[in-house]
Amino acid sequence: MALNWVEIDLAALRHNFAQVQHCVGSRTAILAVVKSDAYGHGMIPVARELAKAGAHFFGVSKCWEALKLRSAGIRQPIVVLAGMEAEDAPTVIAYDLRPAVYRLDHCRLLDEAAQHAGKVARIHLKLDTGMGRLGVPVRDLEPFLDQMASLKHVHVEGVFSHLATADEADKTFSKEQMARFRGALQRLHDRSITFEYAHIANSGAVLDIPEAHGQLVRAGIMLYGSPPSEDIQSPVHLRPVMALKTKILQVKWVPSGHSIGYGRTFVCSRPTRIATIAVGYDDGYPRALSNRGEALVHGVRVPIVGRVSMNLITLDVTHVPGAAPDDEVVLLGTQGTERISAEEIAQKAHTISYEIYCAIGKNPQRLFLNSSGHLA
Ligand SMILES: Cc1ncc(COP(=O)(O)O)c(C=O)c1O
The missing domain is CATH 3.20.20.10 (Alanine racemase)
Structure with missing residues (x-):
């Protein structure tokens, strides 16, 4: 995998x-x-x-x-x-x-x-x-x-x-x-x-x-699965088709005052548990979501802290004590009852869902799932 x-x-x-x-x-x-x-x-x-x-x-x-x-x-x-x-x-x-x-x-x-x-x-x-x-x-x-x-x-x-x-x-x-x-x-x-x-x-x-x-x-x-813009209230229920998922590579405690990632744009104001995940802008995830985006870990929304880099993103998982290496993380899509939509990512990146899908869809690892959620 x-x-x-x-x-x-x-x-x-x-x-x-x-x-x-x-x-x-x-x-x-x-x-x-x-x-x-x-x-x-x-x-x-x-x-x-x-x-x-x-x-x-x-x-x-x-x-x-x-x-x-x-x-x-x-x-x-x-x-x-x-x-x-x-x-x-x-x-x-x-x-x-x-x-x-x-x-x-x-x-x-x-x-x-x-x-x-x-x-x-x-x-x-x-x-x-x-x-x-x-x-x-x-x-x-x-x-x-x-x-x-x-x-x-x-x-x-x-x-x-x-x-x-x-x-x-x-x-x-x-x-x-x-x-x-x-x-x-x-x-x-x-x-x-x-x-x-x-x-x-x-x-x-x-x-x-x-x-x-x-x-x-x-x-x-x-x-x-997306309406063309937020100005259009869809009269029908559309279901998102694409999800972007990854895994936690490492989890560690970082002391207060330490900075995270390139440019030191995030400095921990308290002891913070940082999970580093294996997605970056090379995977089509917008760098514009540095310190702005969120991900789902154990069904909980957690913030991206620091810069989105080419292949890695850092998350603050202090409030998800169970978060551990190899756990699945969702950047686009649903986990448990939480969902991050392309519209949400697009809005934070000042673009449209179309561009988010096109960029993330360039990922060479694409899994096609049938109606029972199994590989098609
Ligand atoms: C000529 C033309 N028709 C239809 C479409 C589909 O538009 P939409 O994705 O907004 O349904 C496009 C998309 O760019 C287009 O270029």
Whole structure:
């Protein structure tokens, strides 16, 4: 067994998938966003579990991620959300990927590659309705469609856009984006361009903007058990999927006046029992939680004292007399009745749960647990 490891609760993942379906109803398809190694949770095992649970589509950022899914036997349609590179066109066709398309040169390359293979390229046309990142600006839609009209081997399977503020309480801007999106869809209809899926909803919209659901939603963070922000009160109960655990390496008494760790940022004001544990910022635990974070030992919250270093953290376990070397410590997750959430860590580190999951999920020791808590 490793000195620290990440546990992935596949039963919780399935539960969260069912909650997405509950929120959107049975007539709306779900695209499970598994990019960035499923937000650190492990793309292949996560995608396999979600495929079993009934995910209709998968979403990745880059073509190579989609190829990994295909090699792992995932047959569902895969949308490549950041789009393709020029050299990816033959691969896109060969593996039946759905790139987000927002560039005419990519459209032309796909058309050529599809014609060459005797197939049709299925694309998801990305529109910029206000995020200002990727996408054809809605005001430039007509000239883009004019140019696309001659490409006979390209089929628009989906049209989509991304909401910038779906995770905020104030929905004014989301509604503006949705109005622009609807206007653009109408212009496609007016040109008799047919498509199967219009999609704009991320987790924030799944949870909080029912009118954004449409035929397909793209759910990411809620699958992993977190609401997209603290401004969103989830109408469904989500279960956290990831836990970060480690062991106590050493326990010792340190006299009053002694300092702990780099920079001597913590000085004991009383005789203190210090437990040193085998996690550090190399494991994705934020250094910003030096003297701020907490861990669970014997089901009790204990403070991190001193700096979080690369591979070690020091805890004050004075009030947990039973704490001993080799005892399990939880930095993210549940022990007994106590729980430390990614939101809690993120808030203290001035970031978002997404970043915490991605960083901690890089841990090479990942254990996938089934519904009985055993290794999957
Ligand atoms: C285009 C797109 N759609 C959907 C999502 C999923 O968002 P969330 O994790 O907030 O559900 C993302 C995530 O970044 C995205 O980039």
